[in-house]
Amino acid sequence: MREKIFSVRKEIALIAVLPAFVITIAMLITGILFMRSGMEDEVLKGLLASAYTYRDIASHLTDREAGDNETEIALKQNAGYDFTWFDGDTRKNSSLGSSVIGTKAADSVIAAVIQGGNTFTSTNTQVAGTPYFVAYVPVKDTSGKVVSMAFTGVSRKSVEEQVFKSIIFMLIISFVLMAIAIIVAIRAAINMAGAIGAINESIQYLAKGEFKKADRFLDRNDELGEALNNTNALIEKLSSIVADIRKSAVTVNTSSTDLSDMANRISQTTEDVSNAVQEIAQGATQQAGEIQSAAENVILIGDAVGNVQSSTQDLDSLAAKMKEASEVSGKSLSSLQNSSTEMTAKIDEISETITRTQEAVTNISAKVEGITSIATQTNLLSLNASIEAARAGDAGRGFSVVAEEIGKLAEDSKVMADDIKKEMEVLLEDASAAVQAAEDVKHGNLEQQEALGETIDSINGMLEDIDSTVGGVKVISAGAEQCASSKDAVSDTMDALSAISEENAASSQETGASMQELSNTVLMLANEANDLRDISEKLNRDMEFFK
Known part of the structure; x- marks a missing residue:
């Protein structure tokens, strides 16, 4: 008998869990990568949208003095972003505080917004010595000249913290789902292994000559349940066939004995x-x-x-x-x-x-x-x-x-x-x-x-x-x-009687020959009956294997 290295339960669990684990890890890695990129894009889109809104709001506040940051602070409290209003290329009002008032924007920003009249977004721009996700929107006068800029930004650190939290949340969800999948796979493996074990147990009893039907997992609606019910039907059919063969063997034995005695x-x-x-x-x-x-x-x-x-x-x-x-x-x-x-x-x-x-x-x-x-x-x-x-x-x-x-x-x-x-x-x-x-x-x-x-x-x-x-x-x-x-x-009668006697003698000789032939035939019949009895006895011994 071959040595059993893995049980069916382990094999089924391994087959179910390993692909799930690999798929989960692959999806997790892919999700992290895409989630980081997506979140960065979403942050930039949100910043750009906030910058346009901030531009529309701040454009109507023309009488503010430099360093009047109430509006920007209020917007930061509501939106969570930093807001800065540029007068030309110089910061005039900012939620970053008065320390940045009067400082200029980066050259790349000036070239893109002030000089080029375009929006500018970036995921890693230094603002007051800190890396920021930024969005700059030009503000033009009636002649189309860029006279101001609206800035919206969020520190890269806060974005990364948010990305990390999202990744952690996704990891937790992924591992929970993977654990659920593993539990489901193990339960399915246990049920499937149990059903296969029930089939194997019935076959083992059948190999020993015992007709024992499975009494578990019969209510399964899958192929294993069908296999269990078919196995029980097969055992019942084999039991009936063996019973019929046993009866036939007894009948053949009795008939062969009677035939031998008759012979x-x-x-x-x-x-x-x-x-x-x-x-x-x-x-x-x-x-x-x-x-x-x-x-x-x-x-x-x-x-x-x-x-x-x-x-x-x-x-x-x-x-x-x-x-x-x-x-x-x-x-x-x-x-x-x-x-x-x-x-x-x-x-x-x-x-x-x-x-x-x-x-x-x-x-x-x-x-x-x-x-x-x-x-x-x-x-x-x-x-x-x-x-x-x-x-x-x-x-x-x-x-x-x-x-x-x-x-x-x-x-x-x-x-x-x-x-x-x-x-x-x-x-x-x-x-x-x-x-x-x-x-x-x-x-x-x-x-x-x-x-x-x-x-x-x-x-x-x-x-x-x-x-x-x-x-x-x-x-x-x-x-x-x-x-x-x-x-x-x-004399005539004596002649007739003599002829009859001769016929009787001839008939007796012919009868003797016929009886000899009949005796040989009966002897062959007796031998065949003995062979049939030996076969029936062997069949009975073979039937004794089945309980």
Whole structure:
């Protein structure tokens, strides 16, 4: 900080007083010079005027004797000047006394007045051995000849005393005026310095971070008063601005903290969604495996249905032969019994095949239940992913679309699984009917064997049983054909489910990539939020400077 040599008050006082002092001295010197010269001129003019008056008065006093000085003494008492009447160039009457009566005027006066007929004035003429301010006026007769002179004079000493008194008076007045000017200048300097000090004090408080307005010199109507009021207005405005900045800093800090927390939550949510997507991918993989297994079981069902169809064809042919043999002769009873035994074995084989078909269908139904469960879980995961994507806002919009597509795929999987389940139920019903028919055929065959053992007369009943067997075989054949058709439908459904599973797996991979990108974006958002929080904290620390 610079060292303060002069205060503003001293500088202002010096600026105001020094010119006033110099001007006063210069005016005083000039005034003394001009006043002396002017007073001398005025004295001479007054003397000359008095001399003319004295000439007019004394011209009518022609009968006076030399030394009769009453008139001159009376004029001196009234005017303060000395008066002398010359008879020619010789003093006849004078207020100077009888000592000068009869003396002559100076040669220069005689030459100018008596001889030249002119007035004569001088500021330093010896009269009775004393320097005088003098004025001589010629007195002429009717012919124009100068016959007398009228003199008026005052001693130089008295004039100088009067000049000195005037100078002293002027000095006193000048010094009084200068003192008044100095007092006024000092008061003005004090007021101006006070106003500047008030401004400086407010600025010092402002430099310390305190908003303190000036409360003095506010009623001044000059630039300093305006500066004080403007300083107060500036402090008030800065106080308002700092208050707003402080509020904004607190708001930014709170918002940055909330943003950072939100970013962390979004990051956690994206991690959860990523885990859910991985689970979806695993479910899709598992679903594809289950579908593959179901497809293999469907192939087994197809093989079983083929065996059933083959067996029913053989059974149909055998029944025809049995009927033909029964109608031709009873000789065929032995062959019929053997055929009946073979038919019983075939029926057992058909029953076992249908049982395996039921078991395969049951396994397929269980797998379909697993597919339905996986589709439900996938749908739930898609819903959760959609919710989390909605929370993520614009950043999760792309993931929301992926989650919606996964939900649609899961719904389609569930619908197809339900269709498969319905087809399996129909297939189970047909298989049960086939088993029941096989049991009926077996039961009829046993009765036929018993009838063959009892009597040949039971051939007619056996023929009826054979007809019933043929009808049952037809039913079995129809059921086998239905199984074959259902097998094709199930195979098509398995292909569709396999395609859906592959799409689910691809969508899960795409979702995983999107979640990775979203996670990176959220991480950048978290970093930016932390930077914003650091900036807001620094702003708060800076605002702590202001009280």
